[in-house]
Amino acid sequence: MSTFEPLSSDFYGYENALADREKAFIVDLRAFLETEVRPLVDDLWSSAEFFPRSVVTGLADLGVFGQPWEETRRFENSAVFRGWVALELARVDASLATLVGVQNGLAMGAIASAGSPEQRAEWLPRLASAELLGAFALTEPLSGSDSAQGLHTVARRDGENWIINGSKRWIGNASIGDVTIVWAKDAEDGQVKGFIVPTETPGYTATRIENKQSLRIVQNADIRLVDVLVPEANRLQGSRSFRDTAAVLRLTRTEVAWAAVGNSIGAYEAAAAYARDRSQFGRPIGGHQLVQELLTRSLGNITSSIGLVTRVSQMLDEGVQRDEHSALAKEFTTSRMRETVAWCRELFGGNGIVMDYGVIRYFADAEALYSYEGTREMNTLIVGRAITGLAAFV
Structure with a gap:
């Protein structure tokens, strides 16, 4: 090894x-x-x-x-x-x-x-084991940040089964996966519940979203659910309200923050290598002050972000992490990532906008990481509520 x-x-x-x-x-x-x-x-x-x-x-x-x-x-x-x-x-x-x-x-x-x-x-x-590929269907065409209250997909109990109708959007893996966790509002009590839905179930249709310019390898899809029959055995037995959905997002939001740091590092490593190899005015551009400033500012963003995500993950292990902790991590690291990938792309000049050098991929992918698993604005509201004790979501 x-x-x-x-x-x-x-x-x-x-x-x-x-x-x-x-x-x-x-x-x-x-x-x-x-x-x-x-x-x-x-x-x-x-x-x-x-x-x-x-x-x-x-x-x-x-x-x-x-x-x-x-x-x-x-x-x-x-x-x-x-x-x-x-x-x-x-x-x-x-x-x-x-x-x-x-x-x-x-x-x-x-x-x-x-x-x-x-x-x-x-x-x-x-x-x-990757025998099955999974997806997670929460976001809808008319419901994204307001999923806690604005979910339109409905599940109706029918004896030992549930009948689900609705639509989902931006669902990763949905068009190529084997099973999707579908979140729907219970028609009887109005609470959000989760269902394990094999993608071969009649009435489940997933259509790949075309012309996406960020995270292009991820196969995001629109889902239509028309009288999809799901047995009670496939309802997540511990899902009783959106609080249970939020508990999943709290865990994954932290890892999205880590991924944002990784995306920053990918762009930074490409820029640092280019600065050593690319020559202008008779020497490598890495020997110029303005280039070194861009690299230093990028490294500062990366270093501060690593410190933040390390601590918030330690808090998860300690059992003391709350929604506002993961929200701050996601907001901060993705904002710093957006700055970093822009500085790194800038360092390449015109070469930064072609795929030959790779940095444009990190630049474009940053936009999706910045938006999903809670937009910057929504995460600031979660943290702001913790700071002031006042909710400002609407």
């Missing part, structure tokens, strides 16, 4: 605090990403094609899926370690980090946090 070395962009060496088994996992993951993923991503991004099955099964073989959950984790690990995994994935490609986040945190996370022991035992191992 190769020796573990912290990333040069981890300027203060936070990664050194990982346990030995966690470091060993990171070494194996980096090797897989560099040999099996990095050579593919620019072409896949340009053509908006999904990853080869070998990439998904390779991640499963490594044990990337299922790390947080008792039934499927390969070894005891920390939330900080799982954050570093998200960072490493996004450092190579943010679409890959999103795929893992949907599978690991949203689909598996919904079953792990709101499912019965029987549901956990049935579904989690199959998702962890």
Whole structure:
């Protein structure tokens, strides 16, 4: 096994605090990403094609899926370690980090946090092995940030079954996956509940969203649900209200913050290498003051963000993390990411807008990370409520 070395962009060496088994996992993951993923991503991004099955099964073989959950984790690990995994994935490609986040945190996370022991035992191992690819359907054409109150998809109880009707939008993996966690409002009590819906179920239709210019490898879809019949056994038995949905999002929001740092690092590493290799006025551009300023400001954003996400993940392990903590992490890191990828693209000049140098991919993908799992504005309102004790959502 190769020796573990912290990333040069981890300027203060936070990664050194990982346990030995966690470091060993990171070494194996980096090797897989560099040999099996990095050579593919620019072409896949340009053509908006999904990853080869070998990439998904390779991640499963490594044990990337299922790390947080008792039934499927390969070894005891920390939330900080799982954050570093998200960072490493996004450092190579943010679409890959999103795929893992949907599978690991949203689909598996919904079953792990709101499912019965029987549901956990049935579904989690199959998702962890990549036998099944999962999706998480909450956002709707007319309901995004207001999902807690504005959900239009409805589930009606019919004996031992439920009948679901409605629409969903921007659902990652939905057009290529095997099972989708669908969140719908119970027609009887008005509360949001979750349902495990195999994508082959009659009445379930997923159509890929075309012409997307961010996270192009992720296959987002529109879903139509027309009289979709779901047995009571497939209702997440612990989902009784939107609070249970929010509990899943709290966990995944932290890892999106880590992925934002990884996307920043990917752009920064590309820019630092270009600064050493590209010559103007008779010497490498890295020897010019303004270029060094851009790199230093980028590294400052990355370093402060690593410190923040490390602490918020420690709070998760300690059982003291609240919604406002993950919200601040997501808002701060994605805002700093947006600055960083812009500075890094700027360093390339005209070369920064062509795929030959890769930095434009990080630049474009930042926009999706900035928006999903809670927009910046919504996260500021969650934090603002904690600061003032006053809700300002409407």
